[in-house]
Amino acid sequence: MGMSVDYFAFFHISIIALTLLLLLYNFFMREDLKISIAHLYPKLLNLYGDLGNIITLKKRCEWRGIEVEFEQINIGDRIGVHDLYFIGGGQDKQQEEVVEELYSHKDNLLSQRDDGAVFLGICGGYQLFGHYYQPHGKDKLQGLSLMDAYTIAGNKRFIGNVTVETEFLTPKTLVGFENHSGLTYLEGESKPLGRVSVGNGNNGKDGFEGGRYKNVFGTYLHGSLLPKNPHFADYLISLALEKRYGEKIELSPLDDKFELDAHYSVVGKTY
Numbered sequence: 001m002g003m004s005v006d007y008f009a010f011f012h013i014s015i016i017a018l019t020l021l022l023l024l025y026n027f028f029m030r031e032d033l034k035i036s037i038a039h040l041y042p043k044l045l046n047l048y049g050d051l052g053n054i055i056t057l058k059k060r061c062e063w064r065g066i067e068v069e070f071e072q073i074n075i076g077d078r079i080g081v082h083d084l085y086f087i088g089g090g091q092d093k094q095q096e097e098v099v100e101e102l103y104s105h106k107d108n109l110l111s112q113r114d115d116g117a118v119f120l121g122i123c124g125g126y127q128l129f130g131h132y133y134q135p136h137g138k139d140k141l142q143g144l145s146l147m148d149a150y151t152i153a154g155n156k157r158f159i160g161n162v163t164v165e166t167e168f169l170t171p172k173t174l175v176g177f178e179n180h181s182g183l184t185y186l187e188g189e190s191k192p193l194g195r196v197s198v199g200n201g202n203n204g205k206d207g208f209e210g211g212r213y214k215n216v217f218g219t220y221l222h223g224s225l226l227p228k229n230p231h232f233a234d235y236l237i238s239l240a241l242e243k244r245y246g247e248k249i250e251l252s253p254l255d256d257k258f259e260l261d262a263h264y265s266v267v268g269k270t271y
Helices: 007-029 051-062 092-103 106-114 124-129 230-245 257-266
Strands: 034-040 067-073 084-087 118-122 132-134 149-166 173-186 194-198 211-213 216-219
Touching (some): 034 051, 034 230, 084 124, 230 257
Parallel strands (some): 034 067, 084 118, 118 216
Antiparallel strands (some): 149 194, 211 216
16 A cells, blocks of 8 residues: 655645755855944043943844944044944033044035934034034034034033933833033924933923934933933944945844843933
8 A cells, every 4th residue: 555645744844944945045145244333532522331332232233143343433533434423422621622623524424424324423422413512602613514403502401311202213212311501402304313201302492302314313311322222222223234235134133121121110210
């Protein structure tokens, strides 16, 4: 008596085997992903643990097997082509030391912005992304005009936790710690990162925090920002990969239990 053949099972197993072969082929034959990150003037603009943002970006790439090319840009260095540029915060003195040098790279950085490069600026760096910062009793510090915004020195210091409700992230909230007296106002096509539910945000009046235009993002949130907001870090990484490869690339998921526990522990807290 001959042995019967289950053709349906055979077909099903063949499909599974073919799928596995294709996955293995894509794994070994695809180009390894990488992004290039530039940290602008870390010796002068790196208050309140801003380096943690760089560490977060690098680690979240490395955990996914994404290679990171990293360069620190200091006074006197040329600024090459990168996928993501980061600049931290500093006091007026440090901004004054860096502003002339930074402004000399304005045309290059505007070109990079229009080519899809990602920018993240924190506090003093955020202020220099706009048209200018006007300190008390001193000349204006000319900004890069990466976004349509300006900042003037205020008389009151905003200090404390901040919770922001966004419209472009999941989860929708951003959390951080603000410590600034500068009052930033958005104009034109620049949009806020979101609306403040706790804290003061850009100026304590309009209810907005941070700014964004194209792939340029600025914020007053320290803490560091990205370790407690892993979803925002991944959003920036995704934009940087899209800039490099010209297509959207889905990031593999990470276990963010501890990061999100930290995030939600601060949501809605006033101090």
